[in-house]
Amino acid sequence: MKREDLTEKLLDIKREKGWSWKYICEKIGGYSEVLITGAILGQMKLTKPQAANAAELFGLSKSETTMLNETPMRGMPMPPTDPLIYRFYELVMVNGPAWKALIEEEYGDGIMSAIDFDMVMERLPNPKGDRVKITMSGKFLPYKYYGASGNVPEYGFKEE
Numbered sequence: 001m002k003r004e005d006l007t008e009k010l011l012d013i014k015r016e017k018g019w020s021w022k023y024i025c026e027k028i029g030g031y032s033e034v035l036i037t038g039a040i041l042g043q044m045k046l047t048k049p050q051a052a053n054a055a056e057l058f059g060l061s062k063s064e065t066t067m068l069n070e071t072p073m074r075g076m077p078m079p080p081t082d083p084l085i086y087r088f089y090e091l092v093m094v095n096g097p098a099w100k101a102l103i104e105e106e107y108g109d110g111i112m113s114a115i116d117f118d119m120v121m122e123r124l125p126n127p128k129g130d131r132v133k134i135t136m137s138g139k140f141l142p143y144k145y146y147g148a149s150g151n152v153p154e155y156g157f158k159e160e
Contacts (some may be wrong), residue, residue, distance in 0.1 A: 109156030113136035
């Protein structure tokens, strides 16, 4: 079985049982709904205890349970074609240069980690239509300047 096949199996069970993502995430437990949903969709891995919880919930075999604990091949073809996912791509394409400039001005020469990272999604009631609030928090990782010697900085932290 390929990981894509397991994803389809899990989604079929979700549909057949009428489960919500919230229900599945509560039963598996341990991490954010974004991470657990991502794992069910094949983009993240579950810990062994979480994979065991998923196996019990979905009635999975030993090899399927093991697959949930394996590091997946992440990503998708670019640009994305799904309208909702494309909007995130568009957000990065339009706002990315500004985010980059602001992060570099505040922290220095580096990146925001997508590995040492946390994300929370909230629904904000609004009379004009509910709003989606996504908060991302990633560790700042400065670039290392190779061959630095003398009084030059070794890392790209902001210089005071």
